[in-house]
Amino acid sequence: MKKVLLIFLVLLIWAHPVYARLQIVTTLPWIGSLAEELGKDRVEVRALVKPRQDPHQIEARPSMILAARNADLLIYNGLDLEAGYLPVLIESSRNPQIGPGKTGNLDCSQFVTVMGKLSSADRSLGDVHPQGNPHYHLSVQNILAVALGMTDRLSRLDPGQAAFYRANLVAFQARVREGQKRWASVKLKGKRFVAYHKYFEYLAAEREFAISAYVEEKPGIPPSAGYIGHLVEVMKKSPPDAIITTSYQNARDVAALSGRTGVRSLVVPHDVGADPLGRDWVSLMDRIIDTLK
Amino acid sequence: MKIAIWAFMLLGLLVCASQAWSDDVAVKLQRLEQAIQKQEEMIKSQQRMIDELKDQIAKNAQPSAEKAIATTRKDEAPAIEPKEKPTLPSMSAMMSNPYLSLVLNNYAYTSRLSNEELAGRGISGYTHRGLERKNGFNLEAAELLIYAPVDPFFNLYVTVPVKEEGAELEEAYFVTTFLPMGHQIKGGKFKSGFGRQNALHPHAWDFVDAPLPYRAFIGDEGIIEKGVQYTYLLPLPFYTILGVEALQGENGVLFGPDASGGAHALSAFIKTSFDIGDHNTLLIGASAIKGKTLTESVAADSVFSGDSTLAGLELSWKWRPSKHLGFKLQSEYLYRTQFGQLTDSLSGTNVRLDRNQDGLYTQGVFLWNRFEIGARYDTLGLLKNDYLINATTQDIGRKPWRTSGMISYKFSEFALMRLQYNHDESDVVGKVNDELFLQAVFSIGAHGAHAF
Numbered sequence: 001m002k003k004v005l006l007i008f009l010v011l012l013i014w015a016h017p018v019y020a021r022l023q024i025v026t027t028l029p030w031i032g033s034l035a036e037e038l039g040k041d042r043v044e045v046r047a048l049v050k051p052r053q054d055p056h057q058i059e060a061r062p063s064m065i066l067a068a069r070n071a072d073l074l075i076y077n078g079l080d081l082e083a084g085y086l087p088v089l090i091e092s093s094r095n096p097q098i099g100p101g102k103t104g105n106l107d108c109s110q111f112v113t114v115m116g117k118l119s120s121a122d123r124s125l126g127d128v129h130p131q132g133n134p135h136y137h138l139s140v141q142n143i144l145a146v147a148l149g150m151t152d153r154l155s156r157l158d159p160g161q162a163a164f165y166r167a168n169l170v171a172f173q174a175r176v177r178e179g180q181k182r183w184a185s186v187k188l189k190g191k192r193f194v195a196y197h198k199y200f201e202y203l204a205a206e207r208e209f210a211i212s213a214y215v216e217e218k219p220g221i222p223p224s225a226g227y228i229g230h231l232v233e234v235m236k237k238s239p240p241d242a243i244i245t246t247s248y249q250n251a252r253d254v255a256a257l258s259g260r261t262g263v264r265s266l267v268v269p270h271d272v273g274a275d276p277l278g279r280d281w282v283s284l285m286d287r288i289i290d291t292l293k
Numbered sequence: 294m295k296i297a298i299w300a301f302m303l304l305g306l307l308v309c310a311s312q313a314w315s316d317d318v319a320v321k322l323q324r325l326e327q328a329i330q331k332q333e334e335m336i337k338s339q340q341r342m343i344d345e346l347k348d349q350i351a352k353n354a355q356p357s358a359e360k361a362i363a364t365t366r367k368d369e370a371p372a373i374e375p376k377e378k379p380t381l382p383s384m385s386a387m388m389s390n391p392y393l394s395l396v397l398n399n400y401a402y403t404s405r406l407s408n409e410e411l412a413g414r415g416i417s418g419y420t421h422r423g424l425e426r427k428n429g430f431n432l433e434a435a436e437l438l439i440y441a442p443v444d445p446f447f448n449l450y451v452t453v454p455v456k457e458e459g460a461e462l463e464e465a466y467f468v469t470t471f472l473p474m475g476h477q478i479k480g481g482k483f484k485s486g487f488g489r490q491n492a493l494h495p496h497a498w499d500f501v502d503a504p505l506p507y508r509a510f511i512g513d514e515g516i517i518e519k520g521v522q523y524t525y526l527l528p529l530p531f532y533t534i535l536g537v538e539a540l541q542g543e544n545g546v547l548f549g550p551d552a553s554g555g556a557h558a559l560s561a562f563i564k565t566s567f568d569i570g571d572h573n574t575l576l577i578g579a580s581a582i583k584g585k586t587l588t589e590s591v592a593a594d595s596v597f598s599g600d601s602t603l604a605g606l607e608l609s610w611k612w613r614p615s616k617h618l619g620f621k622l623q624s625e626y627l628y629r630t631q632f633g634q635l636t637d638s639l640s641g642t643n644v645r646l647d648r649n650q651d652g653l654y655t656q657g658v659f660l661w662n663r664f665e666i667g668a669r670y671d672t673l674g675l676l677k678n679d680y681l682i683n684a685t686t687q688d689i690g691r692k693p694w695r696t697s698g699m700i701s702y703k704f705s706e707f708a709l710m711r712l713q714y715n716h717d718e719s720d721v722v723g724k725v726n727d728e729l730f731l732q733a734v735f736s737i738g739a740h741g742a743h744a745f
Contacts, residue, residue, distance in 0.1 A: 220706070
């Protein structure tokens with residue numbers, strides 16, 4: 001019996017370094033990918049939202065609650081994108097470390113410059129986000145700001161490895177700079193798209209292309225036949241370069257619109273993992289620029 | 294002389310003290326100078342770091358080749374240092390306003406039965422409580438839901454369904470948020486963790502009305518009790534939660550507010566869940582609740598006094614391959630044992646009653662875009678249907694059952710319409726009931742949570 005206990009104890013001590021890795025739970029895939037890139041083998045990351053899921057419509061599955069229970073750090077998008085499941089997830093996790101205001105709770109939106117804030121809004125406008133457009137991650141400026149903030153938080157939770165996280169941040173910044181050189185050769189400035197949802201506003205602002213109309217009549221509400229008819233007319237009068245959509249949206253609406261207007265439609269990978277080649281933020285951006293060119 | 298010595302000593306003391314003080318001051322000043330110097334150095338080095346980062350970010354953000362960013366932004370300054378705004382997650386403006394929402398649940402209803410027949414429609418051998426709905430338009434409730442963190446240690450929830458007869462305090466409870474390692478305590482008046490459907494608000498049900506086993510054993514409203522609940526989320530590789538509750542025992546069908554002088558119900562439950570791939574989630578659970586009973590719901594013009602135990606098994610399966618497609622299956626099996634005195638209110642005669650009965654419901658709902666199409670089957674006395682008066686088995690007729698079909702359409706996340714049809718043979722001594730509901734549920738205010 002004593003031997004068994006001793007072996008157990010040795011195993012426990014031996015296993016300890018495994019548990020010493022920071023346990024990180026993130027909502028969206030790009031947040032998880034960035035955390036992995038900054039934390040490498042010092043962190044263990046679990047992204048709760050799958051790349052092909054609609055980030056607006058997530059249910060707190062019990063497995064997600066369990067992941068949150070064991071987390072040292074919860075990282076999320078913010079701006080009410082996760083309002084439908086994050087409060088219940090945090091409470092049900094029974095883990096005070098990831099509660100609001102704690103070091104283990106990181107809202108990435110605090111680091112970015114938010115577009116599309118609404119001074120007044122009600123739901124007759126659809127599923128609007130009064131705090132601003134929450135899809136801010138397809139922006140060089142924003143991703144660098146988030147990476148910096150995330151590095152700072154990782155260093156606070158794991159001060160012994162601060163230099164390691166800092167080095168990974170510098171490497172990430174270098175990758176982004178390299179990427180920028182590639183993307184700069186693709187001219188998107190002046191292009192005009194019709195988008196399904198307000199998903200590419202930040203990218204449009206950075207790359208100076210225009211989004212002239214939306215397939216959704218109002219955010220989160222599928223288009224009516226009347227609205228589509230109106231959209232077809234508008235698009236025939238002045239055809240945009242393409243209709244852009246994401247893989248989680250209804251492909252048929254877009255295909256029908258494309259068929260009626262002769263404007264090609266593009267499924268743009270919207271998050272890390274939505275396209276098999278978009279494995280992390282930089283390669284995702286490569287895929288997006290490649291799709292849009 | 295003595296005075297002189299004293300004066301001298303005092304002077305000496307003063308000098309020494311002042312010397313010591315000045316020494317002290319000198320040391321302190323020196324230290325202060327050193328500290329300031331150190332701080333200056335630190336500030337300088339920090340400034341260097343900030344400048345470096347500024348350069349880096351500026352380089353990243355605005356490559357010389359093209360001014361990619363900031364031309365369309367008002368705020369040109371890139372984030373240099375992580376700005377830590379003290380924000381609550383996804384709950385803006387919650388400091389001043391609690392999270393508040395209102396859900397209106399109403400329906401139009403038509404049945405083969407008259408309103409009198411509906412009001413008197415019990416399930417013989419199970420409950421003699423009638424149905425509350427009437428032919429025509431029915432207002433279930435306008436349900437006010439209030440929630441906010443109290444402080445860093447507790448969250449508070451209040452549910453007030455406002456009905457035509459007035460407002461009710463259906464739920465009012467706190468939940469701890471400070472207990473670590475998977476522990477949590479809930480207290481106040483709340484929906485018991487017993488079973489699956491019990492914890493759901495009526496507006497979140499997949500069908501307009503409660504399943505038959507619920508109606509028969511705990512009533513349409515379910516087990517909502519004053520008391521305290523302790524739950525523990527186990528440190529296992531798969532989700533497993535354990536819970537125990539001490540409750541007042543006021544449920545009008547299973548227990549009764551006056552069944553004993555104090556709290557007289559206890560419950561326990563265990564639930565576990567697995568994901569099968571990215572699209573499937575399975576939840577299974579077992580629950581039990583027992584307590585003292587004093588109720589008039591057993592049979593007409595009679596009072597029952599005794600002990601009751603209700604046990605339940607639950608199964609939920611959700612398949613959700615995309616947001617346009619899905620299927621959910623939910624099933625519960627309930628088993629109730631009860632023994633005690635049944636007193637006829639008119640004659641005052643006493644008999645001993647023993648009831649061991651069970652019930653099952655299974656419902657499946659198919660999701661397609663904004664539509665949900667579902668079917669439900671409920672039955673009572675499936676495996677056990679013992680009704681003994683003075684140890685003699687009574688014939689309470691054939692098994693009660695009911696079958697339902699529904700179709701619903703979601704205009705948005707906040708508005709839903711549902712058409713439901715029931716073929717109800719639950720009252721084995723009464724008529725068959727065919728009923729049709731057209732329900733509308735609207736929700737305004739804060740965004741509700743999507744629990745599994």
